Amino acid sequence: MNDDSVTKKLMFYFPKCECDKPIIYHLVKDYHLIVNVFRAKVTPEEEGYLVLDVTGTEEAIQRAIDFVKTFNVTVNYSGKGVVRDEERCAQCGYCVPYCPSGALKIEDRATRKVAYNESECIECLACIRICPFGACTSAF
Amino acid sequence: MKTYEQINDRIESGKAVVLTADEIMDYVDKKGLKAAAKEVDVVTTATFGPMCSSGCFLNFGHSKPKIRMSEAWVADVLVYTGLAAVDVYLGCTQLRHGDPANMYPPGEFRYGGGHVMEDLVAGKTLQLFALSYGTDCYPLREIRTYFSIQDLNQAIMVNPRNCYQNYNVAINRSDRTIFTYMGRLEPDQKNANYCSAGQLSPLLNDPFYETIGVGTRVWLAGAHGHVYAEGTQHAGGGARTPDGLPMGGAGTLALTGDMKQMKKEFVRGVSFSGYGVSLALGNPGRRRDDRSRLVVFLP
Ligand code: SF4
Ligand code: SF4
Numbered sequence: 001m002n003d004d005s006v007t008k009k010l011m012f013y014f015p016k017c018e019c020d021k022p023i024i025y026h027l028v029k030d031y032h033l034i035v036n037v038f039r040a041k042v043t044p045e046e047e048g049y050l051v052l053d054v055t056g057t058e059e060a061i062q063r064a065i066d067f068v069k070t071f072n073v074t075v076n077y078s079g080k081g082v083v084r085d086e087e088r089c090a091q092c093g094y095c096v097p098y099c100p101s102g103a104l105k106i107e108d109r110a111t112r113k114v115a116y117n118e119s120e121c122i123e124c125l126a127c128i129r130i131c132p133f134g135a136c137t138s139a140f
Numbered sequence: 141m142k143t144y145e146q147i148n149d150r151i152e153s154g155k156a157v158v159l160t161a162d163e164i165m166d167y168v169d170k171k172g173l174k175a176a177a178k179e180v181d182v183v184t185t186a187t188f189g190p191m192c193s194s195g196c197f198l199n200f201g202h203s204k205p206k207i208r209m210s211e212a213w214v215a216d217v218l219v220y221t222g223l224a225a226v227d228v229y230l231g232c233t234q235l236r237h238g239d240p241a242n243m244y245p246p247g248e249f250r251y252g253g254g255h256v257m258e259d260l261v262a263g264k265t266l267q268l269f270a271l272s273y274g275t276d277c278y279p280l281r282e283i284r285t286y287f288s289i290q291d292l293n294q295a296i297m298v299n300p301r302n303c304y305q306n307y308n309v310a311i312n313r314s315d316r317t318i319f320t321y322m323g324r325l326e327p328d329q330k331n332a333n334y335c336s337a338g339q340l341s342p343l344l345n346d347p348f349y350e351t352i353g354v355g356t357r358v359w360l361a362g363a364h365g366h367v368y369a370e371g372t373q374h375a376g377g378g379a380r381t382p383d384g385l386p387m388g389g390a391g392t393l394a395l396t397g398d399m400k401q402m403k404k405e406f407v408r409g410v411s412f413s414g415y416g417v418s419l420a421l422g423n424p425g426r427r428r429d430d431r432s433r434l435v436v437f438l439p
Contacts, residue, residue, distance in 0.1 A: 090188065090408060090420060094323060097331045130324065132190075132410040133420070 007055040009079030009119050010065075011139065014048035018071050024052075031064035032056060038123040039081055041140055049140040051081035051123050081123045081139050084116045088135035095127040095136070147181050156181040161340045185342040188422030189335045190410055192321065193301035193372065195231040196257060196399055199293040200268065202226060203285075208278035212270035213237060215256050221270070225278060232257060232409075232419035246319050246414025254419030255409030257297075260289045261361075262404040295399035297360065299421070301372040305343035305391035309334040319414025343391045347384040349376065358395060361406035361421055365397025 019042060027033045034055040041049045054061055065075055084104075091114050095104050101122045107115035127136040150156040157180045159167060164183050168176045198214075208225045212218075216237045219228040232254035241247050259266060265288050274281045289295050310322035311329045318325050323333045338344070346352050356367040371392025379387040399407075406422040 087405070088408075092189075094333070097326075129413060132323075132412055133408060134411065 004058070005056055006058055006061070007053055008061055008077070009051070009053050009121075011076035011079050011081055012048075012050040012052075012068060013074040013076065013140075014050075015072060015074070017042050017046045017048035019046070019048065021071065023068060023071065026067065027054065027064050031060045031067070033060060033064055038121075043140070047140075049081070051079060078118060079121075080118050082118070082121050082125065082128065083137055083139055084118075084127075085135050085137070088133050089114065089116075089131075090133050090135070092132070094132060095130050098126040098130050100124055100126070142181070150181050158182040158184060161185045161345055165339060183345070185337070185345050186340050186422065187303055187337040187342065188406070189337070189420055190321075190412075190418040191299055191302050191421045192233055192418045194254070194257065194297065194299045194419040194421055195229055196260075196295055196297045197223075198228050198230060198295050200226040200228070200287070200291075201293050203280060203283055205280045206278045207270060207272050207280035207283050208275060209270040209283075210272045212268065214268055215251075215259065215266045216269075217251075217253050217256050230256060233416055235417060241416075242414065246324075248413055249411045249415070249417045251411075252409065252417030254417050257399070257419055258404065258407050258409040260295060261399060261402045261407040263288055263290070289400055292400075297365075297395075297397050297399045297402070298368075299360075299371075299393075299395045300369075301392045302395045302421070303342050303371070303391075303393040304336075304389050305341070305347075305376075306386045307334065307336050307389055319412070321412065321415055321418075323412060324414065343393070344385065347380075347386065349391060352393070358397075360395055360397035360402070362403030363397045363399070363401035365395055367393050368396050369394040 024035055024037070027035055036053040038051045038053070039049075040051070054064065056064070068075065091112070093106060093112060093114055096106060096114060099105070101120050103117050103120035103122070104127060105115055107113050125138060128138060147156065159180050161183055164176065164180060167180065171179070202225070206225065209221045209228065212221050212228050214228070214230060217230065217234050218237060219230045221228055223229065230253050232252070234253040235241060235249065236251045239249065239251070241249070256266065265286050267284065267286055269284045270282070272278065272281050310320060310325055310333045312318050312325035312327055313329060315327045317327060322335065325331060325333065336344070342352060343349070352367065354367055354369060358365045358367060371394045373389070374392045375389065376386070376391045378390055381387060408420045410418050410420050412418070
């Protein structure tokens with residue numbers, strides 16, 4: 001990979017899943033991206049969701065996104081497969097030891113505020129099961 | 141040393157210097173205890189956490205024809221009706237009817253009494269379903285109706301065991317995960333859960349109950365409330381450190397307040413997987429604009 005390569009977390013939403021099209025294959029083969037899929041799902045209504053990291057040059061990533069969009073796909077650039085409702089979060093800290101990636105962490109030892117950095121989330125869903133306040137939910 | 145009158149005068153005239161128990165620590169470090177005691181009039185304390193003994197009395201007013209409810213459910217959560225005709229008591233750890241509980245462990249415990257209380261304070265419309273055996277004076281045998289907190293005559297929160305003075309840290313030394321009221325505990329002491337407001341905590345700042353007692357006015361979840369009795373399981377006489385800090389749970393407070401005045405951010409239903417439901421309750425002691433009367437007077 002070039003030195004100017006960047007990694008971006010993305011979420012793709014396919015209103016009508018084009019499951020027969022090897023989209024990821026094209027991202028690798030035609031756009032030379034390194035792809036790391038965290039989570040993918042096809043619902044019974046054939047909607048499709050995909051959360052992944054792509055690594056490549058800014059330009060290659062942009063061209064790849066333009067390609068993906070030709071499949072009537074919604075691209076969410078902040079990659080929010082797991083959402084935390086800031087109002088519901090009570091900053092109790094219970095989720096922190098369960099988050100394997102450090103996306104949820106005590107940001108400031110004095111205030112003990114729990115920060116959520118979604119770009120570090122690997123979508124393991126542990127926080128959704130553990131949060132007593134129902135603050136963490138999955139987008140799909 | 142200031143008198144209560146002097147401090148109350150300064151509060152009335154808007155001149156009182158009010159700091160949270162968090163802020164006073166830094167202040168004393170900077171200015172010294174003497175200067176801080178002179179300058180600061182009021183120190184507010186606070187808690188926020190699951191208070192499993194929370195509940196509330198609700199009065200619905202009379203239907204036409206009247207009913208003496210003998211069994212009732214609010215949002216499918218069973219409430220206690222062994223009271224006067226249309227009074228009910230709702231407890232925060234009561235599960236919703238039909239909840240599978242721990243049938244497939246660990247259960248999720250998505251909704252219960254604590255969540256009903258949160259929904260009430262948030263102003264949501266909820267269902268009341270009640271049955272009765274019928275009497276000459278209360279002939280109606282069944283009612284199903286929808287209401288919000290504004291429709292009630294009274295909604296009065298009661299917490300017979302609140303503000304534990306001190307509390308254990310929970311760990312698990314066994315070799316399997318256990319699900320407890322202190323949360324999920326991983327084997328071999330992989331995590332440790334505690335529940336205390338630490339240096340903000342009301343009774344840790346008043347170890348011998350010199351300023352907080354029966355009748356003390358408190359700011360309960362944003363509403364004016366009172367300490368109405370010693371809390372259940374209050375046991376202030378146990379072992380203490382040389383500084384007077386209790387080494388066990390020690391003191392508790394029984395609190396009450398008007399739920400109609402409460403703010404929804406401080407009244408929150410909680411679900412502990414594998415254990416059950418409860419209510420997390422707080423008061424806004426962390427706010428700088430707080431004028432809470434739950435006070436610890438400095439010497
Ligand atoms: S467990 Fe839930 S409420 Fe507690 S800090 Fe984590 S996200 Fe916030
Ligand atoms: S889903 Fe997993 S990785 Fe992401 S924030 Fe929750 S616990 Fe952390």
